[in-house]
Amino acid sequence: MTKLLITGADGFIGSHLTEALVRAGHDVRAFVLYNSFNSWGWLDRCDADVKGKFEVFAGDIRDPHGVRTAMQGCDSVLHLAALIAIPYSYHSPATYIDTNITGTLNVVQAARDLGISKVIHTSTSEVYGTAQFVPITEQHPLEGQSPYSASKIGADQLAMSFYRSFGTPVSIVRPFNTYGPRQSARAVIPTIIIQIANGQRKIKLGAVHPTRDFNYVSDTVNGFIAALNSAQSIGEVINLGSNFEISIGATASTIAEVMGVEIEVISDEQRLRPEKSEVERLWAANDKAQKLLGWSPKYGGLDGLKRGLQETVAWFNDTSNLSAYKADIYNL
Structure with missing residues (x-):
């Protein structure tokens, strides 16, 4: 059993991933966005078999001190916390830079300093922009067509720069439309x-x-877990798509x-x-996920x-x- 931190655990994919990892026997710390209502997002409605079986840390991914505190004692981090709505990124782009880029910096910097064994960073198919060829492989050019996608390109590049510069064990999982x-x-x-x-x-x-390219949430969750369990995922960007x-x-x-x-x-x-x-x-092309992770969609x-x-x-x-x-x- 390993100690895992999941950022964005209160969200859509994060809550499903939290449940799956608790069921798999992991010691899970769920990082949720602090709010005065003491809401844990979707974890407030988590399934009965996992309720009360994970630790909750309320904080803000933009705060480096809170992120570092949350990561202490953890073996691996699955980083899902992000602002993801494209229309809102037209309205308030600065919040996307703070949350998606600075938030990712906080995670990888703490991971480097604390000796975390693996960081799974969450990307998005939006970083590719409109397909220039199909199916889209991980070698496809990146094209920021919205402030959201531009912020995720920046976050991805920053995360991978820590792998290349400092050997931080980063894996980038790139889900298509979950x-x-x-x-x-x-x-x-x-x-x-x-x-x-x-x-x-x-x-x-x-x-x-x-x-x-739509992907059912359980397939996406299984892809995260496969990346977590695969030594071959370190230093790689891996599409999770249904093809x-x-x-x-x-x-x-x-x-x-x-x-x-x-x-x-x-x-x-x-x-x-x-x-x-x-x-x-x-x-999406998903050959790389099949080869490195043994993952393929069930849906x-x-x-x-x-x-x-x-x-x-x-x-x-x-x-x-x-x-x-x-x-x-x-x-x-």
Whole structure:
């Protein structure tokens, strides 16, 4: 059993990862964002079999002293804490630099000083921008098409610079579009499901022609764990993607099919990205993850997407979950 710190443990992927690692027998310290409500985010609703079986550290990833304190006594760190909403990055880009870049610096600097055995740093497929070739390998050029993606490119490069400069054992995991229970309404799949679940049939969306490579959250979590357990992941950037591309419009139709309804998609101008900022195409190559980590998606292809959507819809259809979302507004 090893002592692990998970930053961003209160979030969508982080809460699922926390549960999975507790179940695997690890001693987990969950780093959550301090707030006056003493909320642990989604960990407040964690599954009964892990409730009370992990330690919570409330702090702020932007604070180097708190980050260092949280990391003391830990063997490895899985760094997921980040600001991720693209529309909000147009509104407040400076917060993305502070959280995503400075926050990552705090993690890798403390890891270097404390002799941490491994740092798993979380990237994003958005760093690639619109695909210049498909499927997208880890050698694809990086293109910051939003302040969010630019901040993540900076964070990735900073994390890897510590591996190259100081031998800090950094691995970069680059998930493509993760979806599933607990995802925020700023993402397209929950946006569609929530509108339908609340009785709407004219579904407001932004651009529907871009394609994405969607990954069910348990696949993404398994990728993180595989990277944690693999010595070959150190010093590497590794895509976690399903190697399957589907348009936003086709995704909406698939969700409607799963939910047994007919819908009409309405273009909502406030949901459109600026033209040059829209990432038109994402489609992951996952050969490297298969080779180095022994990882492949269990929810791959259209059949896997439908299975993942069924599980996601079932979660959102639970009124205790659906009521946590504001369906009548656009979530940045």
